[in-house]
Structures are given as C-alpha cells and as structure tokens.
Amino acid sequence: KTRLSYFLQNSSSSPKMKSKKVGKHCTYFRPSPEEAQLWSEAFDELLANKYGLAAFRAFLKSEFCEENIEFWLACEDFKKTKSPQKLTSKAKKIYNDFIEKEAPKEINIDFQTKNMIAQNIQEVTHTCFSAAQKRVYSLMENNSYPRFLESEFYQELCKKTPIARAAQGT
Template structure:
C-alpha cells in the first residue's frame, strides 16, 4: 500500500505545469491545450529568444502563437489573435461559396458591434469591410488584419515579453539546455 501511494505521489509531481503554476493534466506538448493530439514541439531556447527580438518570427511559429495566445487570454484580448488567424485562413480559401461563408462568420464573430469578441478597428476600415461584404474576397479583411497585427505588435507583444508566461518558458528551456 505504501509503495502504491509513493508511486502515485511521484506520478502527480511530474504533471506539467502551465505558466502561472496551473497544472496541465494529460499534456505532452507545448501548447497548453491538454489535448495530447497536436504535433507542436517545445522550441529550443535559441528560437524562443529570437521571438523576443522578432514579433513576425513568433507569429510564424505555431508554438510561438500558442504561447502568445495563452498570454492574450490572460489579458482578455485573445480575440485579436483569433481574428488574425481567421483572416489567414480566409486568404487561403479558393472556393467562392466558402469564402462568402467564412467572410460572414469573421464579420459576425469579430467585426459586428454585437459580438462579444469584437476587435477594435477604426471607422474607415469598418466602412471598407461593410462595402466588401457585398462581394466577399479572400483578401477583404487585409486592412483590418494589418491594424490588429500592428496593435498586437505594439501593444500586447511588449507586455508578453515581460509576462510570467514568457519568462517561465525561457527559464524552463534554459534549465533543460543546462541539463543537457
């Protein structure tokens, strides 16, 4: 009985932890999603350090976006990244019917003033979007997407670099590098 309790204690002590110390049961990867079905890998320390100097590089990295999304969630601004990702998905769509469907969904989820996930856009960009909704194209949200990308880069990214989420990841990768 005592050995069983000891082995259970050892198993629970190795549960990965998300930034902020929250336990992440059933995780085997970097993305904090607890699904164990994704293929993302923990990036090396060099790559993580490069993110601190290059927002574009972080945004091109699945692992970087996942970590940034975790941070944005703590700031209640995750919708900015979700909008940007939805626009990226729309740009890759060729089927006209799906373009219309995705464009309408993006509008309802992120542009509409009735949406709880509304992103902050200026009136000029909103007018262009409203006109473009009459004949949606894969690139109809480019101005809005650029505006949100710039907002994340200038506003959220500097706070992300100073966040506990990012610092914890840097420390953990430095420790694993030193252990090697």
C-alpha cells in the first residue's frame, strides 16, 4: 500500500512524468474517479490507459508478479517490430528474460508452451510468443485484475474527493 501511494504521489505531481507526445492523450496525471471507474468495465480499458497500466504495474509489483505485465508489454512491442534483425534480437531477449529455465523474470507457463516457444524462435515470426502471451493475459485478467479492482489503492482512485482546503499553518 505504501509503495502504491508513493507511486501515485510521484507520478501525479511530477511535471517530468508528463508525456512529451503532442496531440495524444498520454499523461501520467492522476485520473478522475470516473476515468478510473472505467477500468473496472474491462481489463483492456485498464491496459489501454497509460495511468491505468502504470497503476496496475505498481500493484503487480506489490504482489511480486510484475513479470507478467512486463512479458505482456514486451510481446506487444515485439509484435510491432518491422525489422527482421530487430525481431530476432527481441525474440532472444524475451526468451532469455522470461521463458528459459531460471530466467531473471521467468513467467509461469507450462512445459509444452515453453518447448513450443523454443522451437518457434528458431524461425522467428511475430507470433512466436502468442500462446504464452494469451496465457499470461488470461492469468492477469482472471487473477490479478480482480484483486486490483478490490484493492484499497484502486478504491481510493475511484473515490470522489472534496476539493482540498488550503493547508493551515502549524
């Protein structure tokens, strides 16, 4: 809880965290309670929102399972890669970081899926990690996402707060 609060304070008050992309709705400012409530409608709503994604990532970190969202994001980036050389190097990095036995951020997937990926990266395609990504997405959607929605952290985001009064001197 403390980590999440710290994360929220820093990301919502720091002007440096504001995205530099012009014309896109990509800021890290605290969402309105209405915007935060939209995240409960669908897991994709949460992942599509920059702040929602950052909040969910911080929540996963507090539960010691942030490797799931990191893997999912790495796969999303991987699928957008155009260059065959970059595709191959990214595939190897994803495999080394998340898939192989004793990987630093090893994800929890079955042996068959791991073997299938090991074969798939011999001839790299954009779909090398699709099965594993679907499993991790499902795991997050069915386990972590409901816990996130029940968390005190998320509930605080959804509360309508009265306008803060000016701080009184001590």
